[in-house]
Amino acid sequence: MAVLIGMSNTVxxxxxxxxxxxxFIGRNxxxxxxxxDASISGRHCSITRDQRKYFLVDLGSTNGTRLNGASxxxxxxxxxxxxxxGSIELMFNGQDVDIAAAASHETAEIExxxxxxxxxxxxxxxxxxFGSRRDSRKPWAIVTAILILIVLGxxxxxxxxxxxxx
Numbered sequence: 001m002a003v004l005i006g007m008s009n010t011v012x013x014x015x016x017x018x019x020x021x022x023x024f025i026g027r028n029x030x031x032x033x034x035x036x037d038a039s040i041s042g043r044h045c046s047i048t049r050d051q052r053k054y055f056l057v058d059l060g061s062t063n064g065t066r067l068n069g070a071s072x073x074x075x076x077x078x079x080x081x082x083x084x085x086g087s088i089e090l091m092f093n094g095q096d097v098d099i100a101a102a103a104s105h106e107t108a109e110i111e112x113x114x115x116x117x118x119x120x121x122x123x124x125x126x127x128x129x130f131g132s133r134r135d136s137r138k139p140w141a142i143v144t145a146i147l148i149l150i151v152l153g154x155x156x157x158x159x160x161x162x163x164x165x166x
Contacts, residue, residue, distance in 0.1 A: 024044050
């Protein structure tokens, strides 16, 4: 049987068995998974079961429902998935889950790029969320050169004064 395991706040470690074809999660105490938290809607989301397939469905909640960090309206569930409702996280787990059917939220296309080994694709240059990288060596080289000139000038002044008076 599939279960939800509380991962945060007041539900940490609690297990909620998914023993019906539809389980409701929300702040309302009549839900099968009642979560007393102001960030959760009265009837926030549901988990539906179709034989060995489980689906997470957002029910128009105010703060939305997230699955493994991504906002969802409906998504298939797999063991170890993390469901976030408001500020509470729950882990979905179970032995009777049809994993092959639940893999639908993990599909991704891979783009094959052929490039010369010596060139960097333009997407790699702009991949940082902090913007493009600037070469910070030039300002430091200028500052270092100025400091060296100041030290040499001070040394020359000291030598002239030391030997110039004698």
